[in-house]
Amino acid sequence: MTHKTLNLKVPTLTRVEGEGAMHVTVHDGDVTDVRLEIYEPPRLFEAFLRGRKYTEPVDITARICGICPVAYQMSAAHAIESIAGIRPSGAIRELRRLLYCGEWIESHVLHMAFLHAPDFLGVDSGIDIAHLHPELMQQVLHLKKTGNRILEVIGGRPIHPVNVRLGGFYRAPTQAELRALSPDLERAHDGAVALLRWVATFDYPSIPDRLVSRTEYVSLRHGSEYPLNEGRIVSNLGLDVDAATFGERVHEYQVAHSTALHAVVDTDRGRGRHYQTGPLARWMNNADLVPASIRALAEEVGVAEVETNPFRSILVRGLETLWAIEEAQRIIAGYRPPLAPAMKVPAVAGVGHGCTEAPRGVLYHRYQIDAAGTIIDAVIMPPTSQNLDAIETDLRDFVASHLDLDDHTLGHRCEQVIRNYDPCISCATHFLRFSIERVP
Numbered sequence: 478m479t480h481k482t483l484n485l486k487v488p489t490l491t492r493v494e495g496e497g498a499m500h501v502t503v504h505d506g507d508v509t510d511v512r513l514e515i516y517e518p519p520r521l522f523e524a525f526l527r528g529r530k531y532t533e534p535v536d537i538t539a540r541i542c543g544i545c546p547v548a549y550q551m552s553a554a555h556a557i558e559s560i561a562g563i564r565p566s567g568a569i570r571e572l573r574r575l576l577y578c579g580e581w582i583e584s585h586v587l588h589m590a591f592l593h594a595p596d597f598l599g600v601d602s603g604i605d606i607a608h609l610h611p612e613l614m615q616q617v618l619h620l621k622k623t624g625n626r627i628l629e630v631i632g633g634r635p636i637h638p639v640n641v642r643l644g645g646f647y648r649a650p651t652q653a654e655l656r657a658l659s660p661d662l663e664r665a666h667d668g669a670v671a672l673l674r675w676v677a678t679f680d681y682p683s684i685p686d687r688l689v690s691r692t693e694y695v696s697l698r699h700g701s702e703y704p705l706n707e708g709r710i711v712s713n714l715g716l717d718v719d720a721a722t723f724g725e726r727v728h729e730y731q732v733a734h735s736t737a738l739h740a741v742v743d744t745d746r747g748r749g750r751h752y753q754t755g756p757l758a759r760w761m762n763n764a765d766l767v768p769a770s771i772r773a774l775a776e777e778v779g780v781a782e783v784e785t786n787p788f789r790s791i792l793v794r795g796l797e798t799l800w801a802i803e804e805a806q807r808i809i810a811g812y813r814p815p816l817a818p819a820m821k822v823p824a825v826a827g828v829g830h831g832c833t834e835a836p837r838g839v840l841y842h843r844y845q846i847d848a849a850g851t852i853i854d855a856v857i858m859p860p861t862s863q864n865l866d867a868i869e870t871d872l873r874d875f876v877a878s879h880l881d882l883d884d885h886t887l888g889h890r891c892e893q894v895i896r897n898y899d900p901c902i903s904c905a906t907h908f909l910r911f912s913i914e915r916v917p
Contacts, residue, residue, distance in 0.1 A: 738858075
């Protein structure tokens with residue numbers, strides 16, 4: 478089989494966003510080429526932000542993704558507010574965190590139950606899972622609805638929220654409006670525990686063990702709380718910078734086979750190094766910051782403080798879903814409406830940087846604004862583009878260690894390798910043409 482020349486195609490990769498293809502070449506048992514070929518046309522958000530008013534990116538960038546619009550809103554807001562020296566605190570900061578918790582809940586649950594779990598069960602969709610596990614999927618649907626409901630109450634609607642603005646919100650919810658979410662959050666907590674325990678029963682494929690001393694896992698870290706909407710950018714290999722320095726240390730580059738950029742981070746010696754971001758990185762760098770309740774469940778389902786198998790990222794997403802529910806409950810319990818729903822953010826000439834944790838990983842924004850409040854330049858680095866090198870590395874390692882699989886199974890598993898990262902090529906991949914050449 479190793480010396481046979483074959484072309485395999487998976488014409489449609491479902492359960493992700495975007496358009497792309499993957500090609501693998503195997504020569505005499507060695508994987509000589511792996512290309513995740515993204516051919517979706519560029520969407521040019523950075524280009525048409527130029528010339529717009531400094532107040533507009535919070536609304537415009539939310540349209541980049543229908544699953545994680547809050548991530549784009551928050552990174553944009555932080556970047557532009559930093560130019561004016563504005564840093565919302567108190568109730569406004571808590572409302573932003575609560576809004577982001579809603580997004581983590583709905584996004585993680587969507588990925589776990591509908592996009593990723595079918596791979597482990599050998600079925601095509603969440604509808605098939607609903608036939609097999611109807612009670613569990615009822616809990617899952619309620620979980621997703623609860624996350625969306627948080628977005629609706631605070632953001633004005635569940636998709637592309639319209640209540641977010643620089644400095645805060647157009648309108649702050651009342652105590653009664655937030656406390657009305659509590660019964661759903663209590664039920665959602667039970668559902669999240671059930672979902673986590675269920676995915677813990679899956680049989681996880683393996684990828685050759687990652688040497689943590691050589692693989693860079695990048696995430697935010699906050700001194701006193703699990704990272705979400707604020708923090709420095711750190712890694713297991715010693716990176717520890719603010720958002721402005723991160724923007725200087727990370728370099729995007731174009732590859733011939735993709736319309737999506739790749740990225741490397743400089744070491745102190747100025748050499749580019751590949752890295753990955755997302756749930757495994759957040760957990761590795763911040764597991765010590767989760768409450769005891771989350772640590773206990775992590776131990777119960779066998780999640781260590783360091784997890785490097787990307788197939789097990791679904792478990793960390795489950796733990797993060799629970800954390801987001803408990804954080805939402807904490808915020809609601811202590812909420813008092815702010816005196817004003819937003820701080821004033823004036824137009825100030827300068828360059829601002831913002832980083833927050835989208836469900837898929839670090840999302841970086843950079844804006845240059847003139848004294849009139851016009852955007853001169855914009856840079857947006859979504860987590861999926863930062864993870865493309867890591868995905869290709871995982872594909873290479875998985876194929877190299879599983880050449881004994883038949884081509885159909887190998888192609889299916891390669892799709893799952895990609896889905897481990899919950900890629901979003903629109904912020905990621907909707908159609909995948911998979912081919913493998915086994916060259917003698």
